[in-house]
Amino acid sequence: MNRIETAASDPRRSGWSVLGLRRDEIGPVLVATLFFFCVLTALMLLRPARDALGMEHSLDSLRGLIVVTALGTLAVNPLFGWLVGRLTRQQLVSATYGFFVLSLVGFWSLMRFAPGAVGRAGSQAFFVWFNVFNLFVTLVFWALLTERFTREQGLRLFSLVSIGGTSGAIFGPWLTLRLAGPLGTANLLLVAGGFLLLGLLAAWLLLQITPDRAAGAGVATALNEGAAGRIGGSAWAGIGSVFRSPYLGAIACYVMLMAAMATFVYFARLQMVAAIAHDVDARAAMLGHIDLWTHIAVLVLQLSLRGRLVERFGLGVALAILPVATAIGFVGLAIHGSVAVLVLLEAITRAVQRGITQPAREALFTGVAREDQYKAKAFIDTFLYRSGDVVGAQAERALGGPGPAMGGLFGIALPLALAWVALALWLGRARTPAIDALAASGSPNLRCGKPTPGVS
Template sequence: MKRKEVWPVMLAGLFFFCVLAALMVVRPAREALGLQRGIETVRWLFLGTLLLTLLVNPLFGVLVSRFRRRVFVSITYLFFAAGLLVFYALLVFTPTAVGQTSGMVFYVWFSVFNLFATMLFWAFMVDSFTPDQSERLFGAVAVGGTLGALFGPWLAGALVPHVGTAALLPVASGFLVAAVVAAHVLGALVKPRADRVFGTDPSSPQPTDPHMQGGRVINEVYPDPLEERLIGGKAWDGFKTTVQSPYLLGIAGYVLLVAIMATLLYFTRLQMVSALVDDTDGRTVIFARIDFITQATTLVLQALITGHIMRRLGVAVALVLLPVTVALGFVGLAVTGTLTALIVLEAAFRAVQRGIMRPARETLFTVVPRAQRYKSKAFIDTFVYRGGDAVGAQTEGLLGRLGMGLAGLAAFALPLAVLWAMLGVWLGWMQRKRKGESHDDAT
């Protein structure tokens, strides 16, 4: 890390700390409330989340098109902070009106909030750091988020026995307000990267910015960090550019497989925990403990390994590690079939996902035009991901109804893991190729 990069990385880490602390302090409550009407209901809630995500995407596209980045970042986070306070007011002041239906509404709302919050943070990062910086620094930036994700479930586990589940919501709202402050300071310190067009991707817009010439990359930044230009465009540009670009479609396919695998693990965990505990607060505490173990493992990987892997072995290796972890983990889970084995698998999966794969996947977006860093990324990280959730949820339910159990899950997951790994290799190669083209143009 260069001396001039220290403050931006620290601010980015603080920003991510606040975002993930807000998410993780509430997520155990989301899991517990979602189980009020049983696991089968949760599967259908995933479809409701998918629909709501589709409806929200064009609204986010409008924000990105019409406002500067610090404005639409603030609007988004403050909107979710206000939503948390509304749900808190319902839980505290109208407890008789809060039941299973309200729990389902909160589950869907939080699921949308969860993806948009993390997506927007990483979009801000890839808009602020160059491809070379992303490979060196994103692992360090992610450490701040992991510390927040460690602090969140620890705080939830400590608060719930004394103040109850509802009190977690205003705490999370406060973290989101702090995230907005950190984003503003970082945005004032770090100049936005100039819009870029890489290679001859037919989905890339024709260059109209004076910083771009002939559809090639010009490595310049805006002269005034406070003068952030409007991205412009239309609400559905994220969908259109994604389906027109093989590279973005490849990222979408990779994200889809991540979501399917994560959902298979998620429902396996729900079933095991629901069999152990039948009250909301008790389940909240167990979910918080599992999250804490997972985040501790993630922290070790991010602090000691991630930067070395991406810098020395490349983005492709970082992307392939998660499919390999999943393949080995599902085989082990099918053999043992215990909650301990599931916790080990989920800890390994989440640690590699957040500690290694996620920074590498975000690096893929550093070699696309600026509008795609927000709009296409939003479409992929929210709607495509939730589509994978819905597919995984229904698949897990179907395998369960067929009586296939953990062995059936492993048989389904292994072929997908092979395809997933191959896609990771291709994306890593494409990212390096596009990065090389940008360096050629810059020189």
């Protein structure tokens, strides 16, 4: 029995118990945290530029771009599934991050040397590209972690790793505020590319220091055998798994509801910023300020809770907090539909989503087969997520935007939030074949804090 297994049930054996860390987990968690920091820094450097460029067009045009993005993710999924089946883990991570770095260099070249050629089509292409890019770079990060860490470790450590991502999400907008003026928006693309390359180096290091780690202590050795090698299988396997598995299907529905609710808030925010700022640089700076303070709230939440909700109440309750918070926010909007309430709603829901929901949702994938950790997860986190965006955008359009339509939106949002809560509680108690196998074996890697059906 290895060191992970022998210490799994008593992290206090290590001097790092204050953080819930065992001594042999320090290196991998620090590297994973650095990896996520670099990825989120790159994303949040680019997000204000994405939104500012998108606001150069009408909201109807943006809704059309969201549909194009969803179709783009559907088209990319079979290619990603094919790569997952044929490349080693290191090759897959390198190909994904390398492609996006080269794309950033290409956009930078156009904006720097041929600004007249960018125009409307170029800004639309960047908007769609970013919305595909941000999903796949975070997808690969979390897929790698769900494979390399066990279910018990995921429940205990993913919230800690997420603090690195939140720190990057704060550092990125801060850099945007400091560099957008002196360097210009175009050069921020190169800065973001540099952080992606640093993230790639961290990914390589994580692969080196955690060889077959999940196989020794995770969701059954058989599911992770040869984790560094090729997974194989069909390019379409992930799509089929989502429609065959009630467990994966429930995760997909949860993600779509989350995206639909967030999209309405996103469009309302764009309308608010458009009414105040009137050029790309001013809008990028204002959006950067909003992102900065929102993620400071996220960091405070993560540092104060840091996985304690999952340990005490289980995955179901942790997953249900976001729909409950969203429903309360929409009640506030229905009563008093002001800009201040809208910004508060976005800040709270994003803080809960990043600080509590995301680590809990990613832990769900530690209980599925290795092929589904990449292929099914890709389909859920890209196409189905963007499909939720489409639903939210069209609902916002049908209701006529914020203001008088808030009451009508509340009439839709509240029943959806109740269904969302029910899904969360069901997912917290659901079992996969891999989890059942661990339960039958009595493995300590199944437990996290107080044993509950949600984490068994």
